[in-house]
Amino acid sequence: MSTINLVIADDEPLAISNLKAKLANYPNLNIKACFDNGDDTLQYLQQHQHEVDLVFLDIQMPGLKGIDILKQLNKASAMAAPLLILVTAYEQYAFSAFEHFAFDYLLKPVSRQRLAQCLLDARTALDKQPELPPSTHHKLSFRTGASTLLLDDIDIVLIEAAGNYMCIQTLSESLVIRETLKELLQRLPGHFVQVHRSTLVNLHHVHKVQPHNNDYQFTLSDGKIVNASRRYKQNWSKMLSEC
Missing domain, CATH: 3.40.50.2300 (Response regulator)
Known part of the structure; x- marks a missing residue:
């Protein structure tokens, strides 16, 4: 050791x-x-x-x-x-x-x-240090209807489905956008991964990964606990420490 x-x-x-x-x-x-x-x-x-x-x-x-x-x-x-x-x-x-x-x-x-x-x-x-892509401060754009949001990718903690919308949780606020999870997955950087049917997580904000029942839980940098399905483990297991 x-x-x-x-x-x-x-x-x-x-x-x-x-x-x-x-x-x-x-x-x-x-x-x-x-x-x-x-x-x-x-x-x-x-x-x-x-x-x-x-x-x-x-x-x-x-x-x-x-x-x-x-x-x-x-x-x-x-x-x-x-x-x-x-x-x-x-x-x-x-x-x-x-x-x-x-x-x-x-x-x-x-x-x-x-x-x-x-x-x-x-x-x-x-x-098992995570091999994450280099952290960047590039702007990401999101549709909110008639307008467009520009956010630093490092400020985004997670993105969750909320009915027919998606909710972006940043370090300081929650924002609602008019895009689907599928659309976001096709264009967001590789450190945004799907960990649940309705949840994307920015791996740069993962503080801890631990088993939970037959799945996993992520503790994020803002203290939020996110359920991560075993079904999506292949999305993040190579970039984060195995549990």
Whole structure:
């Protein structure tokens, strides 16, 4: 089992000590550095990004906050290394964390069971990094009747059928268009895949894939849970980690 190199950033020495004590139970983990402020953390990650697999990142720190670091790293996918785990005592930051491609979100005090599940998910993601097409910021056009919408493809999280229309869910709003799923599949980039009879997902926004009954569930970067039918697994299995 390969070594996972990780960084811990937290302004509370006791929090770092407690987390290090729990992580000591996993011999394949290598703590490369610990920081007590956001500025030093960001500088280190920018200089050593390709040497770090996993980051435990406190949200409230002197200097740059955890969310600020997420924004400045400008990740295109939650699954892209280094995987960023937000650690905080405040639940209200979860949406913003996933919006900026955090891999996971842990509430303090971090339980051993929750940490074990987080590390298992991280190991799966790192062992089988998704081979997604390069993330782009190209404009995509959609018909809404008499007018046309122009959207950045990276802003689109998923598209779902809604009666005779399709509903586009972006990072900030929901929009209704007058196109069919079949028409969209013929012209959208390859990272938009059908995962259910009525659902298209932008794979750049997939945060987690897990079995659910006889099918799968996707957790997206905005926290939304999407059912994915086994029937459509061939559409995404080569680009995302297998469950």
